[in-house]
């Protein structure tokens with residue numbers, strides 16, 4: 001069973017230090033500037049994972065209908081995916097897509 005909880009709060013990005021505003025239409029789950037995220041969820045938005053490692057963006061997955069950023073947790077090496085947000089840094093997205101993640 002996958003559950004999705006809306007959990008849209010502003011936060012300071014632990015990677016680039018920028019203040020990230022709430023997204024509005026869905027949960028903000030990654031930084032729009034550097035695209036880093038934090039390993040905090042087991043299911044999207046549930047905040048039930050206590051790993052708290054940095055999720056490093058390693059590529060882009062265009063296979064599903066929504067464009068997703070592919071992450072690897074620097075601490076536990078789990079792979080995660082987050083859907084791209086409207087205000088994500090497009091240059092970073094293109095850079096990542098060129099990394100050739102499959």
Ligand SMILES: [Zn+2]
Pocket residue numbers: 013014015016017018031032033034035036
């Ligand atoms: Zn950041």
Ligand SMILES: [Zn+2]
Pocket residue numbers: 039051052053073074075076077078
């Ligand atoms: Zn982790």
